[in-house]
Amino acid sequence: MTDKNSPQSPASPDSSPKDGEQALEERVNNRSHRPSSEAFREFMASSWGDRTPLGLARTGAADFVEDRHQKIGKVFEGERLVVPAGGLKVRSNDTDYRFRAHSAFAHLSGLEGEMEPDAVLVLHPNGEENQDSDATHEAILYFVPRASRTSEEFYADSRYGEFWVGARPSLAEMQAATGIRCEHIDTLKDALAKDAGAVQIRVVTNADSQVEALVNEVREQAGLPTGEDARQADDALTETLSELRLTKDxxxxxxxxxxxxxxxxxxxxxxxxxxxxxxxxxxxxxxxxxxxxxxxxxxxxxxxxxxxxxxxxxxxxxxxxxxxxxxxxxxxxxxxxxxxxxxxxxxxxxxxxxxxxxxxxxxxxxxxxxxxxxxxxxxxxxxxxxxxxxxxxxxxxxxxxxxxxxxxxxxxxxxxxxxxxxxxxxxxxxxxxxxxxxxxxxxxxxxxxxxxxxxxxxxxxxxxxxxxxxxxxxxxxxxxxxxxxxxxxxxxxxxxxxxxxxxxxxxxxxxxxxxxxxxxxxxxx
Missing domain, CATH: 3.90.230.10 (Creatinase/methionine aminopeptidase superfamily)
Structure with a gap:
């Protein structure tokens, strides 16, 4: 006889949710009681005043990061360099540790404090369109900017939503703060794939597994070495970024x-x-x-x-x-x-x-x-x-x-x-x-x-x-x-x-x- 209050027996390894059952990874949200009616969504998107400017100050490192970009760029001239910030790390169940960016990303972006989980800095090699520039690379910061208050993200996304984590910077605000051109993270894949067959891509590994997987997907599609075959090239980037910090400005x-x-x-x-x-x-x-x-x-x-x-x-x-x-x-x-x-x-x-x-x-x-x-x-x-x-x-x-x-x-x-x-x-x-x-x-x-x-x-x-x-x-x-x-x-x-x-x-x-x-x-x- 089974006690009706006792835990269920563990599912077998090859079991899958039955029709109408929640997948295991979805159950962490069972504590949520967020309404989902169309009336709620319409009302939630209405009657908001003008946004108060976020007021991000220009970072103290902003005047120094370009020099850092060029020092690393000269070592890897003509190559695309991908430096992830990393993401949030789970502390227990659905709570995370406070975010702290990978040091190579922080050094090259100049971003401070808990900014900016899931962001990626890419140093793109300058091509024919930038022949007038002495720089070997152009830096672009890819991140998730704040969403419109008419979007579901605004109130429903506990990772990026303004109701949950506060106002996030816009692309323009982030660019003003860092001095680095900024783009939405959704454009990252296309940006990495540009000229991928002719341009080698290196990525800082062990910083963000999803970014690493994306880089390897682009490499594979372009016929470039991937995974362990690219390990030596990627390690050389990590090594050089580490040596760049041996002397401080x-x-x-x-x-x-x-x-x-x-x-x-x-x-x-x-x-x-x-x-x-x-x-x-x-x-x-x-x-x-x-x-x-x-x-x-x-x-x-x-x-x-x-x-x-x-x-x-x-x-x-x-x-x-x-x-x-x-x-x-x-x-x-x-x-x-x-x-x-x-x-x-x-x-x-x-x-x-x-x-x-x-x-x-x-x-x-x-x-x-x-x-x-x-x-x-x-x-x-x-x-x-x-x-x-x-x-x-x-x-x-x-x-x-x-x-x-x-x-x-x-x-x-x-x-x-x-x-x-x-x-x-x-x-x-x-x-x-x-x-x-x-x-x-x-x-x-x-x-x-x-x-x-x-x-x-x-x-x-x-x-x-x-x-x-x-x-x-x-x-x-x-x-x-x-x-x-x-x-x-x-x-x-x-x-x-x-x-x-x-x-x-x-x-x-x-x-x-x-x-x-x-x-x-x-x-x-």
């Missing part, structure tokens, strides 16, 4: 400065919250929340999930659960960054004493990490220095301190050799990474351009050495166990080829940190 450096300033405000919010963390069952989440509120207020939100690691949790490099307690004598390692509306993010780590003062053992370890960071910074000043040399400079300092503490089982020289590396037990990560729209920016760049590349004007990167002594590490003195320290600063190479700390105003030296914490906690905000 003036606008990008200014945005990085703003992101760091906002991140300082976030850290000061954390410092004010520390007394409340002690004894809280989830003290680490109090820290996380203190930073997150500032990140959302000052910018687009978090550049990445905040690490708020107290005590031994600091020895888990990517501790993002932040579910632990905070004790008065702990160090709390906070790795956090604000992402601005422009999508540029800071990446700062400070290891703060919850009590406001470092113990003698904590101070000894902390000072060693600061010395390593300073050594990497000084190495960046040397002519002809390569990115990997900064890591080497920091490792030399850490290995020496570990030897002095008697925990290194071999000589400093042997540990630093490729055959040794024993010191890496206590710092298994790298010292530096590029920074920008992605917290680990330019990740698809070739090694000869990244780790083995020369430091150049406009490069923005981190310096973040650390020492991690896990609570169960019997190779170190008992007083070291459970202490983890990392200090991370954001650096830009200036016009003179010298490094400058973008995060210079966020105290980092131990005595300065203690004084900063005292001063912040004394304020009445």
């Amino acid at each position: 003036r606008y990008e450096v200014r945005e990085m400065e703003k992101a760091v300033a906002a991140t300082k405000a976030g850290f000061e919010s954390i410092i004010r919250s520390l007394p409340r963390t002690i004894g809280h069952p989830r003290g680490e989440r109090v820290i996380e929340g203190a930073f997150a509120s500032v990140a959302r207020e000052y910018g687009n939100g978090l550049g990445y999930e905040t690490i708020a690691a107290s005590g031994n949790h600091a020895n888990t490099l990517h501790w993002m659960d932040n579910s632990g307690t905070v004790e008065a004598g702990d160090l709390v390692l906070v790795d956090a960054g604000v992402e601005l509306d422009s999508l540029y993010t800071a990446d700062i780590t400070r290891t703060l004493p919850v009590s406001g003062h470092y113990s003698a053992t904590q101070a000894e370890i902390y000072d060693a990490v600061i010395e390593a960071a300073d050594a990497a910074f000084e190495r960046a000043k040397e002519p002809g220095v390569r990115f990997r040399n900064l890591h080497e400079a920091a490792q030399e300092v850490l290995a020496r301190h570990l030897a002095e503490w008697g925990v290194l089982p071999v000589s400093v020289e042997e540990s630093l050799s490729p055959q040794g590396q024993q010191h890496r037990r206590w710092m298994p990560h790298g010292t530096c990474h590029h920074l920008g729209m992605d917290v680990h920016d330019c990740a698809q760049a070739r090694q000869e351009m990244y780790q083995d590349g020369l430091l150049e004007e406009g490069m923005v990167f981190t310096i973040e050495p650390g020492l991690y002594f896990r609570a169960d590490d019997l190779a170190v003195p008992a007083e070291f166990r459970g202490i983890g320290v990392r200090v991370e600063d954001d650096i830009v190479m200036d016009a003179l080829g010298k490094p400058r700390r973008l995060s210079e105003d966020i105290p980092r030296v131990r005595e300065d940190v203690e004084e900063w914490m005292k001063e912040v906690q004394s304020r009445r905000d």
Whole structure:
């Protein structure tokens, strides 16, 4: 006997809806009670006042994107380049995460914040009709502009409809904001197919599966390589777009400065919250929340999930659960960054004493990490220095301190050799990474351009050495166990080829940190 309220048995894999039954994918809308009468539709389309102009400001990057287009265009002259923004991603059932565009699209379009899901930027090769132009390509932005209020989309489309997501820009408004010619997304297929047999098409993969499928359909119809046969060509586009961001222009450096300033405000919010963390069952989440509120207020939100690691949790490099307690004598390692509306993010780590003062053992370890960071910074000043040399400079300092503490089982020289590396037990990560729209920016760049590349004007990167002594590490003195320290600063190479700390105003030296914490906690905000 079957309970009439029990769930139905799962359908067999080869079953299909019977006549009158809903398909499974349609059932997510069963909560909707939208009327469908013709009278409703007619009334819904009537009696609206004039539209208020959306008032989109010209984006800060608008004066810089054309130069970016031409730099990438010169590498792929005569080819059509397709750069999708990506679409919304489901969080649970029919609710999505807030949209964040693919970084290559954001960099080339200059669009900010949560604009513009499902858009596609195409760099079309200039042909005979553009012979008077020095540009190799013309950029066109394809997107879904706002619909008429007489359309069903206006009130019924939860993805694009104005009733659901607010007013969207028109083609003219978007063109004014970006400085890029704009077209309706419905024209994209025909635009891609133009001269497709004679013009190679490359697409940034893993950004939007539907756009990727459309490009492959056009390629197949034109007799061009598709799918895996085109993978090498597509990967070359992604690689070059990543390398394009290795050096930042003036606008990008200014945005990085703003992101760091906002991140300082976030850290000061954390410092004010520390007394409340002690004894809280989830003290680490109090820290996380203190930073997150500032990140959302000052910018687009978090550049990445905040690490708020107290005590031994600091020895888990990517501790993002932040579910632990905070004790008065702990160090709390906070790795956090604000992402601005422009999508540029800071990446700062400070290891703060919850009590406001470092113990003698904590101070000894902390000072060693600061010395390593300073050594990497000084190495960046040397002519002809390569990115990997900064890591080497920091490792030399850490290995020496570990030897002095008697925990290194071999000589400093042997540990630093490729055959040794024993010191890496206590710092298994790298010292530096590029920074920008992605917290680990330019990740698809070739090694000869990244780790083995020369430091150049406009490069923005981190310096973040650390020492991690896990609570169960019997190779170190008992007083070291459970202490983890990392200090991370954001650096830009200036016009003179010298490094400058973008995060210079966020105290980092131990005595300065203690004084900063005292001063912040004394304020009445």
